[in-house]
Amino acid sequence: MPLRERLALYLNLIRFDRPAGWLVLVWPTLVALWAAAGGFPGWHLLAVFVAGTVLMRSAGCCINDIADRDFDRHVKRTQARPITTGRISVKEAALLGAVLALVAFALVLTTRWEAVAWSVPAVLCTILYPFTKRFFAMPQAFLGLAFNFGIVIAFAAVQGQVPGTAWVLWLANLCLVLAYDTEYAMVDRDDDLKIGIRTSAITLGRWDVAGVMLCFALSLALTAAALWPLVPGWPLALGLGAAAAQVLWHYTLIRQRTRQGCFTAFSQSHWIGAALFAGVALGWALK
16 A cells, blocks of 8 residues: 555544544643643643643544444444554554654653643543443543543643642533533444443433533533632633633524434534633733
């Protein structure tokens, strides 16, 4: 296979053309960085955490597709993935995922040892998440655990500790992940029921829309509780308001439970985090 074609397959494997997957990770991490530093954290930490987030998300895609390769061929949305079709071998995907994770780990090594220590369970959760779909009724909650380590590592890198504020933000983002990934699970619910995969959309049943909206509301409330004493000025209120408006828009997209509506809601969910980060960054910038 020509090198250019092989590279295209690797980029497809890591969802290079779908930045929403790493944007939902990077915004909460940047909020945590700003909160930990009391403003702009410096170019070094900014570069480490943005690049590290993209790399770990890409590594997670490799791990997820390896674990789900036998299921993906039965799901409309995932039938053409490179591992499922055999265009990329499991060995190749595992090697690519390992290289990406090692580069991300090397970036963390340039920060505090406390951040390095927290990165170990982060990698373990990333590896374990795809397998929770076999036995855990709400695997999206476990995904939240994996996604949330960016918040913990950010505080550890800046302050050398993980204070209470970090854990409130951690819980807020857990609710946010559970909300938007349940929207994602609603897209595949019919296929997942046929092949026996467990998801929050299946577990919640007819309460799925209510569950998503409750998780969004809890996320915004916890974010406000954590950041209101820290972030100066009116921009945080504006950011929270913009995020809340988007949550209402999500309701209009998912209330009929159509595949397209639910997928659109998930694919645009990163704008909620962007609104919150804009409020945080602008608040400190105008201080």
